[in-house]
């Protein structure tokens with residue numbers, strides 16, 4: 001959108017996208033500490049890369065960096081995704097007024113997270129970029145460096161796989 | 171020919187006008203594609219309703235903790251809606267008579283009135299169910 | 302399905318007097334069916350979709366949702382949730398009518414019905430498509446509904462994925478009904494009686510303020526006038542958007558409705574309804590506009606009323 005016009009400063013990127021990058025990382029890794037490290041790494045790479053960045057599709061550029069940082073990390077650690085009960089869900093339990101409802105909701109989101117982690121990486125990142133981050137197919141294609149048609153099929157198959165994974169769990 | 175991955179593109183508004191109306195016609199006559207659309211829309215809905223994880227302070231400037239991504243901004247709307255369900259804050263027109271306004275009550279009252287109208291339909295009920 | 306009936310009946314308008322029309326609508330509104338329905342709405346933030354199981358009998362429609370079960374119809378809204386049953390009832394006196402800016406065509410020759418059985422009704426406005434309904438031949442229930450924005454793009458789409466006429470009980474499990482809460486008539490302060498081509502049919506007391514109900518016979522919305530201190534039940538956290546060149550609106554979509562919250566100099570407003578985006582734009586231009594509090598004006602009002 002408007003981001004294709006000018007080169008943003010690093011502070012702008014951090015403040016505008018920090019939260020979204022963190023959530024992207026969190027849903028891909030299923031782990032708060034990993035998400036925090038990853039988001040930190042992305043912001044570092046953005047800071048290094050901004051000097052060489054030319055106005056174009058900023059979203060595509062940013063998410064390409066984010067996604068590559070994630071893949072590098074996976075390769076480095078040979079990560080085995082963990083499906084722990086997310087921290088922020090615990091804090092919800094502590095403060096919310098209607099325990100049964102919140103618990104049900106928490107269990108559901110933990111199940112969705114676990115199902116998400118069972119998907120192969122290319123499907124997982126496609127559905128997270130689409131449904132959690134809210135990127136368009138074009139933006140995802142630029143980030144992942146594949147044709148839009150491939151993005152479309154990964155999103156669709158990813159959602160079907162997610163459904164299967166959730167049904168297996170229930 | 172079934173719609174296959176066009177179904178997700180249809181759901182995400184990623185089809186052009188021609189392809190969209192083709193998809194609609196096909197959907198209207200093909201139960202297989204309808205149930206597949208149902209499956210992917212359910213997955214998508216669940217991902218969209220995942221709670222927003224709060225990043226550590228050093229990753230986000232405090233003034234931007236409430237930042238909403240402009241294009242789709244789904245994550246935070248969900249959080250806001252959840253917050254609204256937990257605490258309904260607000261006051262009556264008479265500020266001294268503090269009556270909380272809750273979005274679900276507002277929607278319910280609208281739909282209750284609308285249901286008297288002969289134009290009432292199930293879409294109105296959807297507004298309540300999916301507030 | 303009363304809407305379907307309305308449209309069916311309207312398409313017969315040339316031959317039936319108005320009183321018969323209303324009678325017909327009342328009769329066919331009692332259609333019994335169970336169904337599974339998909340609703341997709343394309344708001345400015347992308348699509349929102351929902352699949353629900355629906356049951357209709359005796360003019361009441363039951364839909365099970367994530368927060369509980371709702372039975373709605375004939376001015377009654379019964380919500381069954383973990384904590385019990387909430388029962389709201391409204392009995393307006395204003396008669397339904399359809400805006401004369403709509404034209405109806407039954408089975409338009411250039412539109413092939415996409416469903417094997419059913420009659421297509423097309424609603425146009427100024428020569429442009431506004432809505433298309435495919436109605437079940439027997440019960441008049443809309444098997445498919447399409448609502449279009451002013452630029453001809455699809456705004457909302459619904460389809461009955463399974464539809465079984467007959468044998469429904471919308472009121473099952475509703476045994477221990479509490480007494481209904483009624484809503485008394487009330488007047489808003491700054492809400493006009495006409496907005497866009499919609500007219501204010503009636504208005505009621507509401508939690509925290511006043512509800513003004515607008516309709517054009519096909520779509521409808523309510524404007525809730527509340528205290529400026531209200532956060533619109535959390536809507537003030539929704540994205541801040543510009544509508545018709547005016548900023549300060551917070552808007553969210555569900556498959557069935559759009560909600561908008563804004564604050565004016567003196568009050569706050571929540572608009573909820575199923576109207577399409579171009580209608581919403583026109584409507585908002587006629588309602589009090591977003592603004593900051595005017596301290597002097599408030600002081601004046603406080604001092605002199």
Ligand SMILES: [Zn+2]
Nearest residue numbers: 172173200203
């Ligand atoms: Zn098919």
